[in-house]
Amino acid sequence: MTAVTLNEVLEPAMTEGYALAGLVVLGWEDAVAFVEAAENTGCPVILQAGPGCRAHTPIPVIGKMLRYLADQASVPVVCHLDHGYTLEDCVAGIDHGFSSVMFDGSRLPISENIELTARLAEKAHRADVSVEGEVGFVGYADGASSAFTDPAEASRFDRESGADAIAVSVGNVHLQTEKTDGIDFDALKAIEAVTSKPLVLHGGSGIPPEVRQRLAKESRVCKFNLGTELRQTFGSALRETLDENPRLFDRIEILKSVIPPMRASTEKIFQTITKI
Structure with missing residues (x-):
């Protein structure tokens, strides 16, 4: 089947009380694994190309x-194009096959964030592409600290930005390698x-599975972005393969x-x- 928009999968999730996984793609092998997992379970899946991926593999x-x-x-x-920091990146995503784009204006004053997201949403919706925005700042485990989402700013963004989904900061943190129970309900x-x-x-990698499950069932959180825990799986599997097969050198066999x-x-x- 052809790609679907973020709106097409999040609206049913919000109505029926479940959530979807936005999975960070860094290459062919993880993308294939994510789609195979989705087919095996019958679940929709969101394949995400973030800034790291795009620096390694160009948007087209x-x-x-x-x-x-x-x-x-x-x-x-x-x-899904994740964390587009400029409208140019997001428009390039629209032009090169992405069915959903995220403009990350979380570091900007709320009025500017709304204005830029609205400009993007107008263009994206004409192309049948969804838009995710962000209010508040989600920090990094070993970097910048979070700034919780202001409900008043979220309310304005919800009404005025044209975004189809809103990323918020309520204790979630990027690049967590250990699970923490930091969500402020x-x-x-x-x-x-x-x-x-x-x-x-x-x-989402820092949120324990039981907390994710509770959020999916009891809140309007419909999408968890997950990268770190799957990169840990990738690294562990790769090391195991090389340890067990020290003479293996073929790139394709190693990565498969x-x-x-x-x-x-x-x-x-x-x-x-x-x-499911």
Whole structure:
């Protein structure tokens, strides 16, 4: 089937009380594993190309790769450009096959964030592409600290930006290598009270599976971005392959070995948060 928009998969999730996984793609092998896991479980999947991926593989290349996988898949696949820091990056994503783009204006004053997101949304929606925005700043485990989302700013963004989904900061943190129970449910409820759009939590790897499950069932959080824990699976599988086969040198054979463990880890994620 062809790629679907973020809106097409998040609206049912929000209505029916489950969530989807936005999975960070860094190459062919992990993308294949993610789609195979989605097909094995019957779950929609969101394949995400973030700044790191795009620095390694240009937008025209990664866009076509994700779109190819979506076209071959038997389940809905969203091809999502994650953390576009400029409108130019997001427009390039629209032009090269992405069915969803995220403009990250979280570091900007709220009025400028809304204005730029609205400009993008107007162009994206004409091309049948969804838009995710961000209010508040989600920090990094070994970097910049988070700034929690202001409910009043989230309310304005919800009404004025044209975004189809809103990423928020309520204790979630990027690049967490260990699970932490840092989600502030009261802060999340305050945001939910003044917004209507599907909500997104970046830094999903740091959120314990049971907390993700609770959020999926009891809140309007419909999308968890997950990268670090799957990169850990990739690294462990790669080291194991090389340790067990020290004379192995063929790139394709080495990298193919990570697909089964990546697929298994992804299926466990789907089983926790997605309606199967």
